[in-house]
Amino acid sequence: MAQQVIQRLKGTADIFSPEAERWQWIEECTRHFFEAYGFGEVRTPLIEPLELFVRSVGEGSDIVHKQMYAFEDRGGRQIALRPEMTASVARCAIENGLLRKEKTLRFFYQGPMFRAERPQKGRQRQFHQLGAEILNAKPVEADIEILLLIDGLFRSLKISGFTIRVNHLGCADDRGSFQEKLRDYFSGTRDALCEDCRFRTDRNVLRVLDCKMPSCQPLIEKAPAIRLCPRCEDEYGKIRDELKARNIEIQCLPRLVRGLDYYTGLVFEVNGGGALGAQDAIAAGGRYDELIRSLGGNDAGAVGFAAGVERILLAQGESQCPGEDDVYAAILDRNFETERYYGEVIDKLYKIGRRVRRDVSAKTLRDHFAKAEKTGVRYMLILGEKEVKTRSVTVKDLKSKSQKELSWEEWPVFLTREFLKGEVK
Ligand SMILES: [Zn+2]
Ligand SMILES: [Zn+2]
Incomplete structure (x- = not known):
């Protein structure tokens, strides 16, 4: 009797030629692009201590709470397959003493990440990201740099029709009063919220704004928007002005937040392009000034982004010719x-x-x-x-x-x- 065929796990993919050539093209193009802007590569392990993501991405986040591949190894250690890269890059910089000097660090990376999500178009359980982080990053200057990089990178990857959406989450004071206002507001509408959002209201109310459930949308649309103090408003204005001066179009969305706990200040996502729905983000990121300290490092400001390779492929569409140079x-x-x-x-x-x-x-x-x-x-x-x-x-x-x-x-x-x-x- 013939043996049963073993199939790959749900949410994973075999990638082979000729499709693999498109992946190589994206990888090479990304490497050349970042090198031209003075970024060096960083490679970190696929497995990390679970604690790293609990402390950075946040215990109450969907990623840690529902999607992470976590297990105990044979030595009884709590281990996680990395669900994202920023925390690993921060850990790597701290552990290797790269942040001791005031020097700005510029790293790019590409590789697989793991999240136990419901697989769908452009969303896999083993998915691939490319991205960059600027550590010891000057405010405003590095924020602008990272947005310019995204625009340039996506154009060099031949993606057209994408939109950069931005918001500013302010300083700790601004966020504190914003969270208070949101908690008041969502406590009053608690019964109409989805189950996840009731949990979010108690854990991290900002994340209610990120809910994708249709039933929560009318409430989110009427939620209070963030009020920035004059200093943060000035910072945000400078970022927008500089991008405008370079003819880079951005959309300001006052209720845009990201599903991770560590963001402070500027946050953004890039949407659309090709076969990708307007709601699907190809890339996202922001500033995270408190992450490095929370992981035991010094007070180092940072900003970065990650883009999904599966989504880049969808956004490029079928017309892409990776072999032009050959x-x-x-x-x-x-x-x-x-x-x-x-x-x-x-x-x-x-x-x-x-x-x-x-x-x-x-x-x-x-x-x-x-x-x-x-x-x-x-x-x-x-x-x-x-x-x-x-x-x-x-x-x-x-x-x-x-x-x-x-x-x-x-x-x-x-x-x-x-x-x-x-x-x-
Ligand atoms: Zn402020
Ligand atoms: Zn909800």
Whole structure:
């Protein structure tokens, strides 16, 4: 009798070629983008002490309360699979003494996170985030920097039609009186709130504003908005003015909050784009000036954001061509000679900074055309016995459909010039 097939866990995904190439493209694009802005990479463990997230994300938060994968290991330690990255980056900076100097730290990261949510489009139990954190961050300056980064990153990831929504949660005083007002208001409407919101009213009333239940919406819409003190109002105004001066459109939503406890000051989310519903956030973040101290570090202000890779893919839509920079190699007459010659061609392509793709299942020139067009590359290199004999390469422009046979000296120069034309247009 045949054995039963073992299936992957609900809310997880197998990602393989050709879809994996889109992931690689996003990862590479993200790395290059952050490096250009002076960010270095940080990699932290997937497992952390449970306490880290209880103290940072908050015991009453949906993430810790309902969604975290937590377990006791064989040594009796309480462990959690990381549900988000900010707490880990803060822990890493404190533990490794990176915050002792007043120097501003800029880190980016990408990797899997885990939350036991109901799986749906763009929402997995193992999901992937990319993001950045600025630690020892100057207020206003770093807030503006992070919003500019998001705008630039999403444009370089070829996402269009996204909206940046912002709010300011003020200083501790502003938040204190805001919470008091909200508690009064929601206590009065308690019976109409969903069960979660009744719990939130007692634990962290701000989070009622983040409830997605339709029955809570009319109450949320009439809830009091935050009142900022003159100093915070001035800070918020500076952020908005600077973004306006750079032609970056933002929407100010006075009831926007995030589902994590550690945010102070500026909070934001990025919505929409492509196949993603307007309500689905691709990215979110904000300032968290008290987190580092609450984890045993010094008084270091910080701001950051995280974006969901599954959502970026949805927002990019199907039109995305990750292979634009590459060339496709069609090897006709596959034998030792053509393979050896192809090895030399690969070396040359690396030297001019181009990746080459190949499909070993294609046999005829016609097969190769079909495969090359599917990958979205602009140029196809054709190598056969004829090219090996004359040490030449036939270069076909898949857009104009023209092709020419170029000598060993000519073809790399031709490609470099053509790609440069495309990049500087
Ligand atoms: Zn204030
Ligand atoms: Zn609710």
